[in-house]
Amino acid sequence: MTTTSVITVPARRRGRGRLRKVESRQALGFITPALAGLTAFTVVPVVLSVVMSLFDWPAWGDREFVGLGNYAELFTSHPDFWPSLRNSAVFTLLFVPLNLVVSLGLALLLGPRLRGRAAFRVLFFIPVVTPMVANVLVWKMLLQPNGLFNGVTTSVFGVELPSFLSHPQWAMVMVVVMSVWQGMGYNMLIFCAALEQLPESVIEAAKLDGAKGITMFLRITLPLLSPAIFFTTVMTMISSMQVFAQPQLLTGGGPGNATMPIVMFIYDQAFTFQDMGLAAAAAWILFAVIIGLTALQFTAQKRWVHYEV
CATH class of the missing domain: 1.20.5 (Single alpha-helices involved in coiled-coils or other helix-helix interfaces)
Incomplete structure (x- = not known):
């Protein structure tokens, strides 16, 4: 054995x-x-x-090593870099909270008690899967001086709207509004799923203690939704810092450079001015900004995100 x-x-x-x-x-x-x-x-x-x-890298021709010269040029002397970075920051500051508020509001309206909620959810999600070019072109036609919006207000109320897409302040607002309309369905579905997973025991206990209405929402529902809010905030922030198609197609970055985001700046440097080295440096600066903001949010989430009941 x-x-x-x-x-x-x-x-x-x-x-x-x-x-x-x-x-x-x-x-x-x-x-x-x-x-x-x-x-x-x-x-x-x-x-x-x-x-x-790290190189002076034209699309055609000789390359020359410049070290951190491209980064120095962006930070110190390039006239369009800081305005484009500022435009991306403004877009993010406007788009992220507005998108989250609208998405969460829709999710609350389309709750389990609403009949036909599945059909409404599909309708609100359609812009997310519709090609971006088609969405932007429709909005561009609506916002023209002879478009539907101006035509309705002029004929019904006798009020002529400003030229939204050629006004420096209104152009950015319209890019944000169009982007919220196009992307709110994605976060709405996330919030709908999160609302359906709320623990009934906690909700019932809060009701027995007398919580209702706005108190129930602020003290019970919102803290329970904090993981979903954190996820959507991070993902929406990352996507908003990389916005490109909406301003590119809706305003062309104008008027002037009022709506030119950093990604459009990178695109122009690479494919319009054929300066690949400067575009690559700007792209890595954008990467560092996004990583920094994401790390900041992960650090701050320890104070307000509740993963356990």
Whole structure:
């Protein structure tokens, strides 16, 4: 018995070792296409962008190493960098809270007690999946001086609206309003799912203690929704700092550069002025800003996000 066990145990171990090697080779074969795609389309471009940011890198012609010269030019002498970064910050400060308030309000209205709530949710989600170009072109036609909005107010109320898209202040407001309309359905569904997962025991206990109306919402519902609010805040902030299509198609970054965000600045430097090095440096500055804001939110969420009841 002892001899058999001594011989059998090492044999089993060798068999398991061979099986693990076979499984490892099979796993490597399955993930190789994904790794190849990740390397070719993510890792290599990221590394190349770092290299490009350190060079005077025209689209055509000789490249010259300038070190941090591109970053210094952006921070000190480029006339459009700071305005574009400011425009992205203004858009984010307006868009994020407005999007969250509208989305949460819709989610509360489309609660379990509303009949046909599924159909309403689909209707509000349609702009999210509709092509951005189509959404922007429709809004551009509505906001023209001879568009629907101005036509209705002029004929019904006798009031002529300002030229929204050519006014520096109104242009940014219209970009924000259009973006909220286009993207509110995504966060609305997240809030709807979060509302349906609220613990009934806590809600019933609060009602027994006399909580109702606005008190119930502020003291019970809102804290229970804090994880969903935190998630939507972070994701909406990241997407808003990268806004491009809405101002590009709606206003072209104008009037002047009043609605030109940082991503449009990067696009123009790379593909209009053919300065790839300056565009790469601006992109990495944007990356640092987004990482910093995200880290700040993760640090602050410890004070107001409640993950346990």
